[in-house]
Amino acid sequence: MSRAVNIAIVGAGLVGSAFINSLQSLRSSSIAYNIILIARSSKALVSKQYTPLPLKTWSSDLAAASSASALSPGDLAAYLEKSPLPVILVDNTSNEALARVYPLFLQQGVSIATPNKKAFSSELGLWTAIFKAAANLTGTEKRGLVYHESTVGAGLPIISTLKDLIATGDEIVKIEGIVSGTLSYIFNEFSTAGEGEVKKFSEVVFKAKELGYTEPDPREDLNGLDVARKLTILARLSGLEVQSATSFPVQSLIPKALDSVEEVSEFLARLPEYDAETEELRSDAAAQGKVLRFVGKVDLGDGVSDRVKVGIEKYDGSHPFASLKGSDNVIAFYTKRYGKNPLIVQGAGAGADVTAMGVLADVIKIAERIAK
Structure with a gap:
């Protein structure tokens, strides 16, 4: 039986779309990647039962969604914390407000893969809080992992x-x-x-x-x-x-x-x-x-x-x-x-495809460590 993780994607523009396409084209993976949320700034597709969203029509479904479907960072954290499977938040935005909630996500066991530079280049206090909350440094089992390869050089292994x-x-x-x-x-x-x-x-x-x-x-x-x-x-x-x-x-x-x-x-x-x-x-x-x-x-x-x-x-x-x-x-x-x-x-x-590749590589690395 294959292992699985749930994926929540925030940011469905050029990089987000390329990420979804790349994830769908993964070959012979021993891990199931279930997308349970796709969100833009004002709209969201949310699987309330944490079952995989249908991806063939995700773009049109998201466009047709009500603005009331959008989740605040706090609501998103509460939703992801209750995921029955290990969950990875893929933040494809450059949103600093969302980045400031990273420590909360990590403390709740939500892992993060992101190209969001603002999360790691704003004031030193935010950097410290993120890595203090992450399992990478603390070793605390419940806490999430954080990977951010694409914050520098897109898909290049810098x-x-x-x-x-x-x-x-x-x-x-x-x-x-x-x-x-x-x-x-x-x-x-x-x-x-x-x-x-x-x-x-x-x-x-x-x-x-x-x-x-x-x-x-x-x-x-x-x-x-x-x-x-x-x-x-x-x-x-x-x-x-x-x-x-x-x-x-x-x-x-x-x-x-x-x-x-x-x-x-x-x-x-x-x-x-x-x-x-x-x-x-x-x-x-x-x-x-x-x-x-x-x-x-x-x-x-x-x-x-x-x-x-x-x-x-x-x-x-x-x-x-x-x-x-x-x-x-x-x-x-x-x-x-x-x-x-x-x-x-x-x-x-630079470019949506290579950036999405870098984010996906981080997602795979996280999934290999946390999937159940």
């Missing part, structure tokens, strides 16, 4: 690699990487090694928006906060007590003169006025035979003043970061064990 390095006794010296698919694309196009067409920074930003690489408001990418949140997570896993994603130097790519602009359309219209600033940086790097990349660094070496920082760095054309293509991510782990040659993880670090 967090699991870092955890494995530390768990096996290695010492982290430095981590540096390009962890924003949007900014990876922008700088790969804007600052290239060798001869090639010179593009204006604003033109590349417009193209990235057209291709769907940026947020609807590109300033959410250009302000560097997404990278800062990811670096906060990596730094904390490395042992640094980083207070928040704004407690260390983060370089914004938004011209200071445009900080107060309210409308996206006005910001985009005025951005070309400041191309000369970024062109000066690019041409200076090119004169040195280098390229520009937007990088996050965690440095645990001796005598380092800024342990964590995010901003533009210069790299020789021979450096792995210089040869990156498209919107790929890359992380280099410098450790005592690996010496001068870092362990590098590289690949697609």
